[in-house]
Amino acid sequence: MFTAEPNTYIELLKKFPPRPIKSEKELLAVQEVIDSLxxxxxxxxxxxxxxxVLGMLxxxxxxxxxxxxxxxxxELLKALVDEFGLxxxxxxxxxxxESIVSAIFNGQRKFTVEHIEKLADFFNVSPSTFFSRSS
Structure with missing residues (x-):
């Protein structure tokens, strides 16, 4: 466990030497160090x-x-609603x-430009996140 607060870069390296992460367990250990710092x-x-350095790893x-x-x-809207507990x-x-919300969720209506702008403000994301990525 990473508890002390070393002050110099070398001390930090000695306390928890950075290595490539190869498992979920190692990821959690690195995340614990990051959180502590x-x-x-x-x-x-x-x-x-x-x-x-840890962030790059x-x-x-x-x-x-x-x-x-x-x-x-x-799909993104549904994920955001779920994530925010809305x-x-x-x-x-x-x-x-509510009927427009329901129609959007059921695929019976598409977003308007105004909807996208308001959603971007509401969730504090770029409006482009609500556009489909077609190739």
Missing amino acids: LDSREMTSDKQDYLN VHEYEAKYVQIPDLSGV KQKDLVPVFKT
């Missing part, structure tokens, strides 16, 4: 550099082993009525 009282440039592992579904449109009625400010 982010929770520390002071963010020094050495800690920031070390966090950057996590990114490399996730790019290789973690499948992130390519969601867009209604109900369809919570989207009435975006779509104006």
